[in-house]
Amino acid sequence: MRSVAVVGAGLHPFGRFPEKSTEELGREAIVAALEQANISFQEIDAAYTGRVLQGMGAGLRVVTELGQTGIPVTNIEQACASSTTAFREAAMAIAGGFYDRVLVVGFEKMERGLLQTSDKQAYETVMGLAVMPAGYALAANRYMHEYGATPEMFAQVSVKAHKNGALNPNAQYQKAVTLEEVLNSRMIAAPITLLQCSPTTDGAAAVVLCAEEVARQHTSDYITVAGWASGTGEYVPAAKDGESHDGELNRLELAKLARTAYERAGIGPEDVHVTQVHDAFTPGEIFAIEALGLVDMGAGAQAVCEGRTEIDGDIPVNTDGGLLSRGHPIGATGCAMIAEILAQLSGRAGPRQVSGDPKVGLIYNSGIGGMNVLVLKR
């Protein structure tokens, strides 16, 4: 297999852009990524796109904004993990020798309001069960019961996220918030308040991948895909499920995927310098850092409160504000995570830069329908 390099990334700022079309959002992200990669669109061999809500064949509409070169364009929908799945498919095609230069773009325009699970199935909607934060809230209450965590600990994730988002010009929310503001915002599903929910967002993010042997023709400033693992929730026998209510969060499966990704990358969790995780709701960051092995099971909430996941902490997490503050245009989120890791490992993260010359980045992107773990290395 050939080594795969990430040579460029670009974002259309995340936020609300009612006046702009999906095509415009995607185009601006693609142009920025190609520019950083020092590759022209005419050189691209294939494109993989991630989106959820933009209608049939939306990827083709976005990609051909840059030209009709006749390349294959693959549309991928995997809920909130769409664009890391698109990235994985692109990386595998390059590793297998099928393409040399591939574009990955994620984009989304979303309506305001709570995202509903289960495709608005009548039963769960009528019963009031189809409320998106409920899955995280159910797991959070069980976690509090088992480990003695408090609502303040979950809220602290949002405080940290917004502090980082305030340093990110592409973030939807660029304003710090206090613990009191988070706790006193409207209750959605206890213990999760409004400021502990990721927003609905318009935005796009693009990434350019190359075979490493080709990357050097374009730039010396690239990172490589050192390891990855993807999966869906494996059935947990009733006897084991009693340990924690995992629900849709699949923490046991994530821990397994993380071990596979580390093994493929030849590292352990202690070698990771900067991490991006799926904090769709505040408990997500705590559960993720535990399942990824960055802290012990049950120690995640305390780690957040001790500042360990801050930019200047020993396990910096979601340095760009995460889904909570950077925003969560579901199809674009995965590529935005990759863009932030590329910026961090290239020393281009400006005021958000993690110190100590970080060389290993970790990504966990999750959606209904699958989870992706990526290890990127400089």
Place this chain on the structure above:
Amino acid sequence: MTSSAAPRRGQRRPLQEGLFQMPEREGAPVSLTGNRCLECGEAFFPARHYCANCSSATLERQTFGPRGVVHTFTVVHQRLPGAAVDPPYAIVVVAMDGGVSAQSVLVDADPQDVTVGMSVEAIARTVLTDEDGVSLINYFFRPLAQHEESHA
């Protein structure tokens, strides 16, 4: 005209088929209807055609509950478009007697009083009445009083 009779005002039917056996009266305790894999022994609610654990197609019908214990919960304060329940309400995940987990709304209790480990019972209740006047029934959970628990 279709062959089935038109629904009549006052009739009752489940909100969703196959989850529980319809009791005679509103508020009566109900067992939940699922199945168990004859190959590996795993139990499922709702019932599955193929075992989630071993993919066997040999499963036999089994009922669970009506009693169980709250494994976890949340109190929902946000109104959901299309929902027939009014916030605040508690969603409970219940470890049912017989070994499956079931999720529904807690009734007959202040949602703030729900705790992990609370003993509950599944009961059948009207969720809403549709445009033909038919009552749509589903299972909910209600707390078991202390003296009821002792009979368990």
